[in-house]
Amino acid sequence: MVDAAPWWAVVTAPVLLAAFALCAIGYDAVLAAREAARPIRMTTPARPLLEVPRLLVSQPRRLPAPDALLWRTGVITVPVAAVLSTAVIPFGHVVVADLPVGVVWFNAMEVLTWAGLWMAGWGPNAVFSLVGGYRYVAQGLAYELPLMFALMTPAIRAQSLRVGDIAAAQSQVWFAVWMPVAFVVYLAGVLAFSFLGPFSYPVGQDIAGGLLGEASGVDRLLLSAGRWLLLAAGSAMAVPLFLGGGAGPVLPAWTWSAIKTLAVLALLVWVRRRLPVIRADRYVELAWVVLIPLTVLQALVPALVVLGGGR
Amino acid sequence: MEMAVFWVLAVPALAGGVLVFRCGSMARATFALLSSLICVGGEVVLLGLPYLGVVIILMMVMEMVVMAVFMIAYMMNPAGLTPMSMVHNKRGSAVISVAVFVALAAGIFLVPWPRRAGSPPPDTTFQVGVSLMGGQMLTMITLGFVLLATMVGATVLATRRGRYDRFGDDLDRRPAHDPAGGGVGR
Structure with missing residues (x-):
């Protein structure tokens, strides 16, 4: 079903991920323009990219007694984790590394952002930045367990942690259809680990930008890019996990993967602009009291189906 | 390599x-x-x-x-x-x-390592699952519950606040009086 990609996929996979992230940024800019009743022109989607050259040439902010080592490590970890997580995501029929434990790999790379963002908050030796880092960890404790159960649910049904097997197990019906709770919790998790929209609490305006508050120049560029890369990676992973992978009529598999990824991205970007920011202390109660029991029950459904011999 | x-x-x-x-x-x-x-x-x-x-x-x-x-x-x-x-x-x-x-x-x-008998299993993840949950299923499940009970017990013992602090003397105060409000509004 899924074949190992040729060696140059190591280069094309990050480029593809960046392309998806750019699509999301462009769509976000269009939505922002519409909300502000600004005219939408051909150049509107590209406007946020004007930040890139500005950040590249701007003079970095200097702070007293920063922990430069941890700061740089943390900032670099975020986009690197996003790129590494795509190694196991099949695009059409090819995948960079078809690991037998692909789901766990994706989860581990996504959790690396905990360390990365905490270090990025700690590094500048500034209060609001540190508060932002702690907020991300608090939010992580809230979203991570429901997300883990949501990742587990398709794997239980497919009886495999290999992402290709999970996509192949949906030849009849998409997992999104009969695992709706896991699907929704997964999508919420994607927004949460890319700290966008309702989960942008770590970079909240109430703490002057938090994690991004003291980041300037290339640091800021890498952190902002990392968020959108994480969003794109999470959307791409939703396709093999819940939306049947590259399966679809007429068109080749890679087009279906691209179409589905873009659809999930569009949905998440739209949701990001619709929902207000939720505080971590409020979300943690919702996550632990409501979402964990729901996702455990959701994981029970495919477990019973598998035990009942439904293959 | x-x-x-x-x-x-x-x-x-x-x-x-x-x-x-x-x-x-x-x-x-x-x-x-x-x-x-x-x-x-x-x-x-x-x-x-x-x-x-x-x-x-x-x-x-x-x-x-x-x-x-x-x-x-x-x-x-x-x-x-x-x-x-x-x-x-x-x-x-x-x-x-x-x-x-x-x-x-x-x-x-110094340890005399044993020679490999047979071939390595194709899927070690499955082997780990079988060895944890196959013959030792009861042990693992009991252990899981003991760990969970320990965590809940330790938290209950460590916290100063109990249900009477939250819900009042007659346990009828709604919503609960909490230092930090949660998202579910219990």
């Missing part, structure tokens, strides 16, 4: 372990330990146990981040930016740790 990967992971794993005791900052010590443990996870993958290896990385990242939060909150050096030491009995602990390391490393070379 395998030997090269082994050494590439082994040297930073040891270096990270040493750095834990050399770093002046609690945050750096924590993440030195994390880098060491990530390398250990890589070594476990190299042993042909990809599930355990990746899970070690996954769990250790989460654990070390939470540990950083608590260590910085509770260690003698709250900011973690000024020089500090991870050990109290410096000479004694150095002697103990070197002795333990030498004993374990010597054990690797």
Whole structure:
């Protein structure tokens, strides 16, 4: 079903991920323009990219007694984790590394952002930045367990942690259809680990930008890019996990993967602009009291189906 | 190739372990330990146990981040930016740790390792699952409940507030009186 990609996929996979992230940024800019009743022109989607050259040439902010080592490590970890997580995501029929434990790999790379963002908050030796880092960890404790159960649910049904097997197990019906709770919790998790929209609490305006508050120049560029890369990676992973992978009529598999990824991205970007920011202390109660029991029950459904011999 | 990967992971794993005791900052010590443990996870993958290896990385990242939060909150050096030491009995602990390391490393070379009987299983993840949940299913489930009960019990014992603080003397106050309101509004 899924074949190992040729060696140059190591280069094309990050480029593809960046392309998806750019699509999301462009769509976000269009939505922002519409909300502000600004005219939408051909150049509107590209406007946020004007930040890139500005950040590249701007003079970095200097702070007293920063922990430069941890700061740089943390900032670099975020986009690197996003790129590494795509190694196991099949695009059409090819995948960079078809690991037998692909789901766990994706989860581990996504959790690396905990360390990365905490270090990025700690590094500048500034209060609001540190508060932002702690907020991300608090939010992580809230979203991570429901997300883990949501990742587990398709794997239980497919009886495999290999992402290709999970996509192949949906030849009849998409997992999104009969695992709706896991699907929704997964999508919420994607927004949460890319700290966008309702989960942008770590970079909240109430703490002057938090994690991004003291980041300037290339640091800021890498952190902002990392968020959108994480969003794109999470959307791409939703396709093999819940939306049947590259399966679809007429068109080749890679087009279906691209179409589905873009659809999930569009949905998440739209949701990001619709929902207000939720505080971590409020979300943690919702996550632990409501979402964990729901996702455990959701994981029970495919477990019973598998035990009942439904293959 | 395998030997090269082994050494590439082994040297930073040891270096990270040493750095834990050399770093002046609690945050750096924590993440030195994390880098060491990530390398250990890589070594476990190299042993042909990809599930355990990746899970070690996954769990250790989460654990070390939470540990950083608590260590910085509770260690003698709250900011973690000024020089500090991870050990109290410096000479004694150095002697103990070197002795333990030498004993374990010597054990690797002195133990008569058994020859492999049969071929390695195709899916070690499945093997791990069977050995944990096959014959030892009852043990593992009991252990799970004991751990959960311990955690809940410890939290209940540690917290000063009980249900009478939350719901009032007659347990009829709604919503509960909590220092921080939760999202469900209980």
